[in-house]
Amino acid sequence: MRRRRPTTPIEGTRWSIQMTDDHSRTLIDPVTGVAFHSASGGFAETKHVYLDNSGVSERLRRRQTTAVLEVGLGLGMGLLATLDAAIVHCCELRYVAIENNWLPAEILQELKLDEFLTKPSLASDFCAWRASLGPELTAGRYQRAFEPLQDVTIEHCNAIDWHPPDETRFDAIYFDPFAPNVNPELWSTPFIKRMRGMLVPGGKFVTYCVNRKVRQTLADAGFTPQRVPGPIGGKREVMVAKC
Numbered sequence: 001m002r003r004r005r006p007t008t009p010i011e012g013t014r015w016s017i018q019m020t021d022d023h024s025r026t027l028i029d030p031v032t033g034v035a036f037h038s039a040s041g042g043f044a045e046t047k048h049v050y051l052d053n054s055g056v057s058e059r060l061r062r063r064q065t066t067a068v069l070e071v072g073l074g075l076g077m078g079l080l081a082t083l084d085a086a087i088v089h090c091c092e093l094r095y096v097a098i099e100n101n102w103l104p105a106e107i108l109q110e111l112k113l114d115e116f117l118t119k120p121s122l123a124s125d126f127c128a129w130r131a132s133l134g135p136e137l138t139a140g141r142y143q144r145a146f147e148p149l150q151d152v153t154i155e156h157c158n159a160i161d162w163h164p165p166d167e168t169r170f171d172a173i174y175f176d177p178f179a180p181n182v183n184p185e186l187w188s189t190p191f192i193k194r195m196r197g198m199l200v201p202g203g204k205f206v207t208y209c210v211n212r213k214v215r216q217t218l219a220d221a222g223f224t225p226q227r228v229p230g231p232i233g234g235k236r237e238v239m240v241a242k243c
């Protein structure tokens with residue numbers, strides 16, 4: 001039987017806040033079922049699928065300068081978890097996140113991401129940054145240094161149209177758009193092939209989806225896809241694709 005998790009509608013939007021099993025909050029559209037994270041634990045999933053499986057956690061622990069590209073900033077969970085780890089380990093981080101609909105600060109602050117961070121003020125700094133840009137955000141590049149060693153860029157645009165401004169290659173790509181049936185254009189071979197070209201040799205492309213079609217797309221794009229165990233209590237398998 002499906003477990004019911006508490007949800008609270010956000011007035012004037014299609015989204016409700018859902019409490020996930022690790023007590024982190026995510027957003028869900030109750031009509032379509034589209035959600036930003038797994039109901040079995042949003043923060044745990046983010047840490048496992050993105051930070052740990054990509055090798056980013058380990059790199060930051062070793063204080064290896066790290067560059068991450070995220071496709072789908074969403075609530076900023078991946079960003080804040082990575083930034084927090086980089087600050088804890090005093091490690092240089094360049095984080096670029098692509099998003100075509102950066103959520104307003106009023107919604108972000110309801111998600112209480114500070115409860116999951118070693119440096120909780122990062123969550124309010126992130127909300128304040130978003131608030132300072134105003135409610136109607138135009139397409140563009142928004143950049144700020146959170147601490148002297150950690151630099152964040154939000155590319156507010158359709159990921160399909162995005163091209164990196166310089167030659168930087170990334171150590172990891174957190175590939176986190178909505179599911180292939182919702183965002184088919186981003187799960188296509190040409191787009192994923194382009195993403196592959198942005199990784200350093202040996203860089204990792206990580207995502208939550210392991211279905212046969214996605215595995216074939218990754219292989220067609222030149223990756224070696226590998227299914228690995230998912231987070232405890234969550235998806236059975238998730239994806240690590242190596243260059």
Ligand SMILES: C[S@@+](CC[C@H](N)C(=O)[O-])C[C@H]1O[C@@H](n2cnc3c(N)ncnc32)[C@H](O)[C@@H]1O
Nearest residue numbers: 072073074075076077078099100158159176178
């Ligand atoms: C699953 S959520 C990402 C969750 C996020 N990684 C986090 O940690 O909170 C997917 C995100 O991808 C964004 N998205 C979907 N299609 C996009 C596109 N074509 N270009 C840029 N962003 C897109 C959505 O707006 C949504 O915020």
